[in-house]
Amino acid sequence: MAHINLLPWRDERRKQQQQQFAVVSGGAAIVGALLVLLAHMQMEGRIESQNQRNKFLDTEIAALDKKIAKIKELEKTKTALLARMDIIQQLQHSRPQSVHLMDQLVYTLPDGLYLNKISQQGSALTLSGVAQSNARVSAYMRNIDGSEWMAKPKLDVIQTQDKENKRSAEFVLRAGQATPSQKTEEEQS
DSSP: OOOOOOHHHHHHHHHHHHHHHHHHHHHHHHHHHHHHHHHHHHHHHHHHHHHHHHHHHHHHHHHHHHHHHHHHHHHHHHHHHHHHHHHHHHHHHHHHHHHHHHHHHHHHOOTTEEEEEEEEETTEEEEEEEESSHHHHHHHHHHHHHOSSEEEEEEEEEEEEEETTEEEEEEEEEEEEOOHHHHHHHHHO
């Protein structure tokens, strides 16, 4: 048998396998690095697009906050205007009431009774005056109770005085201003 030296061929083959291994390892490292770089770029792209979305949402939220502030301001203005309109309507509604009240003050006064002072706070009336007798004050209270525009008379003070052989009664009377519709509701209940 002939001696064949296979060592150089094995060495050459080993070198070739080592070169192939180095090329494959280098290629795998490059492909791995490229995959890592690609994944990093993809993630950076997603992060950047999310940051842009967040920025867009922040600007939109700021714009909506301004609109909400304007809406709240408009609602305050609306509430103030509605309150003014209610006051104006109440004044318009109560304008003829004062005329009717003055008219009723004249019609309800019995003979021999004179008013010195009339004051009003809201719908509460305070009447003070002088009467020839207590009976005239009673008649006045009955007249007020029968009036459409006045209600609930209450006598606070009555003082009888004798001056120069004339007897008089000074009184303070409280009553409420009413409307015919209120008077009807009170009578029904």
